[in-house]
Amino acid sequence: MSEDMLDRLLEKLDLAQKVRLLSGATTWRTAGEQAVGLREMVTSDGPAGVRGEAWDERLTSALLPSASAIGALWDEDLVEELGGLLASEAVRKGVDVVLAPTLNLHRTPLGGRHFECFSEDPVLTGRTGAALVRGIQAAGVAATAKHYVANDSETGRMHVDVRASERVLREVYLAPFEAVVGAGVWLVMAGYNSVNGATMTASPLLAEPLKGEWGFDGVVVSDWGALRSTLEPALAALDLAMPGPQGPWGASLVRAVRDGHVPERAVDEKVRRLLRLAGRVGALEPHRPPRTPAFGPDDTRTLLRRTVAAGSVLLSNRAALPLDPSALAEVAVIGVHADCPRLQGGGSAGVFPAHVVTPLDGIRARLEGLARVVHVPGPGLGVPPAPLGTDWCGDPRSGRPGVLLRLLDEAGHEIYAEHRLSGRQLEPPVTPAARTVEISALLRPQAAGEWTFGIAGFGRMSLTLGGRTVLDGTFPCTTDDPAVVHVNPPLHTVRATLDTTEPVLLTARRELVPGAGRATVVAAAAPEPEAAAALAEAVRAARDADAVIVVVGTTEHTETEGHDRGGLSLGGHQDELVRAVAAANRRTIAVVNSGGPVELPWRDEVGAVLLTWFPGQEAGAGLADVLFGDSEPGGRLPTTWAAALTDAPVTHAHPVDGRLAYDDGVHIGHRAWLRTGGRPAYWFGHGLGYTTWEYGTVHAPAEVTEGSSFAVLVQVRNTGDRPGREVVQVYLARPESTVERPVRWFAGYAAVHAEAGASASAVVEVPARALRHWSEAEEAWRTEPGTYRVMVGRSAGDLVWSGTVEVRGTR
Template identity: 65%
Template structure:
C-alpha cells in the first residue's frame, strides 16, 4: 500500500475508532474496523510450531526442533525452509502474524528460555533469525522479532532492569534485531517485559531510536502480552499495539489522554498507519491478497513435505560432541541393542512455556530404532531410575469414565454443580478449557487401571480452591493463592499440589480433580499421575544387564519440564535425578555406548571423557526418533555445530548470573559473553562454540583474504578463501568459521569474535574451498561520543577453523581509509 492509500483510510476513522485499533480485541486478535474494510489480524506463538488461537490438544501443529537446535545447524537455507513451513502452518490456521523468532542471546547457561533462542553469538543469531524471517514472510505471513531487547533470562523478568553500556547494547544485543529489520524486513517487533537502564521497554526511547529512526523499521511494534503498564508514557513512546485485549491501559484511558492533550493525535495516527500497513501486507484489508511479501535474496523457498523436512532438520541440528569410533552403528552387524533411559520412550521434544504446541505426532527413538533395525535384532529397553517429573494423567490404562475411550473427561460446572460443558480429552493437561457463561469449576476425571501396584503420586496444578480425590479419598483439598504475575506460570504451567495413595495393580481407580475459577488466576488445570518409583538399585541393575548383554547401548539423558522452562531460570546445570550414575554404570558395562543428551541448553556431563560417543539432540521436535535413527545408524551425518560454549561445570562459566540485585541485572561483562568471555578469562570449556564432529575428518590447508573493492557488494568487506581436504573415508559437510582479532586496538574488543562462516561438502580425498564473506559490520565498533559506527584502520588477524577453540589457519588484512568514509582491505598471505 502507498502512503497515500493509507492516509485515505486513516481519514475515514474518528479518534474513538483509531484508539480502539491500538488494543487487541482478544488474546490473539487485533480489532476489526468495517469503516476501512479491516478484518481482525490473528497472531500465534510460533518459535517451534504455530499453535493457533487456542491451547487445544485436538488442534495439532507441526513441531520443529527447538531454536537452539536450529542455531546449531549453521545453515541459513534450512532455517529459511523451516520458516516456510511455519508460514504454511500459519495460513492453514488462519494466522497472520507468527510470534517468532526469538532473537535474545545465550548470555548465561542458566537461562530458562535457552532452548527458544539461537545462540550466544550476535552474528550467528542475526543470520539464522533473518533466514527464518525470510522463509515466513516470503509467503505473505508476518514474522515477529522478539523480545526487544536484552531479555536474556527469566528471573524477575517482568520487573528487572538490565543495565549495560551503550557499546555492548549496540554491538551485541541489538545486532540481531538490526539484521531482522535491515536484512529481512521483519514486519513486527515485540518489546520485552524488562527495562533497560531503568526504563521499561514499553516506554523506552529505544523503540524509536535506533529501531524506527535509524534502521527504518516500518512495521508494527507490539508489546509482549501484558507488558503495557501505563497509558501516557507508552503512548508517547514508539509502541504501536498493546496486547492482549480487550482490556489494557490503552482502552478508554488513551482516549481521555488525547482529549486533554497529554497524547497528541499525531502519535495515534502514526500507530494506526503502521497497523494498516501491516494489514495490507498480510491481506487483512478488503479481504485482499498480501500486498508486499518480503523479498528474499534468492528464489523464494517453497514449502517441503513437513515430515521429511523435520526429519532432515533433526540430523542437521544434532551435534556429535565426541566419538571414539562407535558411531555410526552398523545395522547389518547388530544382533542386539540396549536402549536405556526413560526419554528413549518418551523424549522431550519441546521446551516449556508459551511456545508449546500439540504436535501432530511424536516419533520416539525407541520406536524408530525398532522400525529401522531388522526384525532379527533384539532391541531391549531399560528405563533406569525415575526422573522425578510426574507425567500428565493419560496414556495406557487411562479411560474417560463416561464413555470408556482412552483419555480423560473434561467438565465445566456451575456454582451449584450443574454441568455446563462436558468433552473427551486425551490428557490431564488443559491450558484453556472452555468457559461457558456461569462457569465456576473445571473438573478432569479418569478411570485409571494401574499397571503396577504400590504408592502412586497424584497432583493437581492451578490456583485458588483445588481438590483431588482417588476413589473418593481426598489427596488434595485447599486454597492455593497465586504468588506470581508471570503469565507463563499463571496461564501455562501453574504449580501443582500432590498427594499419595496405595493402589492395586489391575484394580480400576476413579481420579477426580477440580479447581474453582477465580479472577486473575487463569483457567489452566494440570493433573498428573506417577506410578510407584522403581527401586534405584534395581533400575540401575536392569540397565546394566541390558547393556552388558547387547552389542551396543544407547543411553538417553536430559532435562525435565521442572528444570528447563520459560518462567524461571535454572540454578544448576546438573542432570536431574540419577542420570549421571546411570550413564557411568552403562559405560562401565558396555564399551560401545552412545550417550544422547536431550536438552535445550548446556548440562554438566562429568562422564563425558569416559563416554565412547556423546551426541547432543537438543529438543528435536516431532521427528525425534526418525531423525536420531538416521544419525545413529549412518543414514545421515550429524550436521550440527555448537551455537553455545558448554562448560564442564557451572563454576567454570565466566558469565552465569541471572538473578537481579535490588531489581537490577548488570551486564558487567560488557561484550564478552560466550566464547568471547572464555577467551578473555583464558579458560578452557568442555566444548567450544562451533565445535561438532561429523563422520569424516578434515584437514585445513590454507587461508587467503581477498578485499572487496566492488561497490556492487556493499555489505562485504572482504572474502576469506579457506582450502580444506576431506581426509576421511566418507562424504561429509564441514562448517568453516572465520574469527577476527585486533591486537593493540585503541578500543576494547573481544580477544576474537565470529565474523563469518560457510559450509562445504566433499567426497573422501576431495579438496574444496570455502568462501567466507566477512561483512563490514564485523569491523565496526560503536562510538558513544560520535553517536555512530566507526571502523578502526589497521591490521586485523583473520583466523579460520572448525571452532572458536581450534583455528589452525591465520591470515591478515590491512584496513585503510579511502578518505570518503569507506574502508578497503589489503590482503596479506595466510598460513
C-alpha cells in the first residue's frame, strides 16, 4: 500500500476516530473503522500453536514442539515450514496476527520461560526467528517479535528494571530483534519490563534503533496490559495498546492531544502504521476473501512428527541407540512421563491439541507384532494434582466424560450450563447476572485412599466432596501479572480419604468479583504409590527386559510463564529411578522431557541420553522414529547445559530493589563458561547422530576488508555406515582486542547431508557484523583491524580446526 493511499485514509478520520484505533476493541481484536473500510484484526498467542480468541479445550489446535526444540533444529528451511504451519492454523482460525516468535535469550538456566525462547545465543536466535517470521508472513499472516527487550526472566517481570550498557544491548539482546526486522517482521511487542529506567512501552529504544536506524515500518504493540500511562507511551514510539477497549489511552489521549501535550502528528504516525499492517493482512477494503489452510491434518502430523526427530538431541550414546526392533522380545517403558508427557510449557502460549501421541503410544505402535512392551510408571512425581479431565470424570447431568460448568446468579439459581472437557476453565462465558462459577464432576476413583483435591483462582472459593465441604475460604488477588491472574492462579489443595471406588460428586464454586480474573481450575489426584515399592517394580521390569526406555522430565509447576525456576533438579524420585533401572539393565535409554536445562547426575550411568524437549502432539511418534533408527536425532543444543546449577556461571534472575543488573555483559551462555574456565555437561552446539564424521580441509580467506563478509569452506566425510547430517559450526576470537571481547563467539553454521562413506562441503557464511563491536564512545558500530582467529568444530567446546584472518581497515 502506497504512502499516498495511507495519507488519504488518514484524512477521512477525526482525532477521536484515530485514537480509538490505537487501543484494542476486545482482548484479542483491534478496532475497526467503517469510514476507511478497516475491519477488526484478530490476534492470537504463539508460538506453540495458534489458539484463536477463546481459551476453550473444545477448539483444538496443532501443537508444535516448544521454541527451545525449534532452536535445536539448526535448520532454517524446516523452521520456515513450521512458520507456514502456524500461518495455516491462523487462517483456519480467522487470525491475522500470530504473537510469535519470542526472541528473548536463555540468559540463566533458571529462566521459567526457556521453552518459549530459542537459544542462549543472539546469532542462532536471530537466524531461527527470522526463518519463522518468513514462514508465517509468506502466507499473508503477521508475525510478532517479542518481548522487546531484555525480558529474559520471569521474576518481577511486570516491573523489573533491567540495567545493561548500550554495548551489551546492541551486541546481545537487541541483535535477534534486528535480525527479524531485517527479515521484514510486521509487529514488535514491547515487554512489561523497564530497561535503564524506562518502561519498554515508553522506551526510547522503540524509536532508536528500532524505527529509525533499523527502518522498522510495522506496528509496535504493547504486551497485554503493559501500558500503564497515557503521555509517555504516546510521545514514544508505541503504536497499539492491547487489550481493550479500556486502557490508559482513549479519551485521555484525545484530551492530551487537544491540550497540546501530545502532537497530533504522533497519533497520525501510529495510525499510519496500523493501516499499513491492515493492508498487509487484508483487513482493508477490498477485504481479502477467506482462504483455505495450506496444511491438512495428515500434512500437519507428518511435519510435526519429522520435527520431533529433527529437534531431538542425542547427548550421549554408548552403542545403545538405535534399537533394532527385530532383536527385541520385551521392552520396558518406565516413568510417569512415558504415559503422561509434558508436551508444552505452562502459560499464555498453551493450546489444546486434538490428539496426542505419548511416548508409550509411539513405542507400542512401532513394536506391535514384534516385541512385548511393559509400562511401569515408577514413583509419583510429588506435584500438585492435575485439572480434571475425561479419563475418570463424568458430567453429573449428562454422564458424558468431562465436567459440568454452571453459572449461578446472586440467589444461587442457574442461569447457564454446558458440558466441558476439562476442569481448567480460563474464560467461562460469564453473563452480567453471573455471580458464581460452578464446576462439578462425578468422580470414578480408580483406587481408594487419600486423594488430593484442589481449586485455583481468586476470591471466595469452596470444594465439596459427596456433599461434604472440604475447603472453603477467601483468597485475595495480590499480583498484577496476567499470566497468574488469568492463566495460572495459585492452587489451594486439601486431602480427603475416599474409602470406596464408587462414584462421588465433586463440586467447586468460585465467586466472581472484579479484578480477580475469570480463571477457575479444579484438580484431583489419586493416591501415589509408595516410592520404594514403585521403584522395586520398575527394577523388576528393567531386569526382565531386553531394553529399557525411562522417560523423565519437568512439570507444569517447574517450567511456566510467570515464575522462574528454583533449581535444575528433575524432582521427585526421578534421579533415583534412572539410577536404579540403569543398574538393573545396562541397555537403558534415558529420555529427557524438559523445555530447558536440567541436572542429569546419572548421565554416565545409562546407555544413552536423548533430549526431546517439550515435543508437541506427535511426541511419541517422533520419539519412536529416533529410538528404532527410522530417523536420525538431528538436534544440536541451542543452550549450554551445566552438570549442576552450582557450576553455572550466570544464575541470577532475581531483581534487587527492583533492578536486575546484567553484570555478565556480553558473556552470555557458552561465552560465560569460556570466561570462567568452567566445563559444562554439554556445550552449546553439541549433539550426536547415528554416524561418525571426519573433518578434512578447511578454506578460509587470509585477509578480508572491514565491512565485508567471508565464507569458510569445510570438507567433511561420513565415516559411518548410515547416512547422516552434520552441523558445521564456526566461531571467532580476537585475543589481542583493545575492547573487552568474549573468549570466542559463535559466528555461523551450515548443515550437510551425506551417505555412508561419502563426503560433503559445508559453506559457512560469516557476516561482516560478526567481526564488529559497538563503540559507546562513538555511538556506532566499529570493526577493529587486525588478526582474528577462525575456529571450526562440532560445538563451542569441540573445535577441530583453527586459523586466522587478517581484517584490513578502510579508514
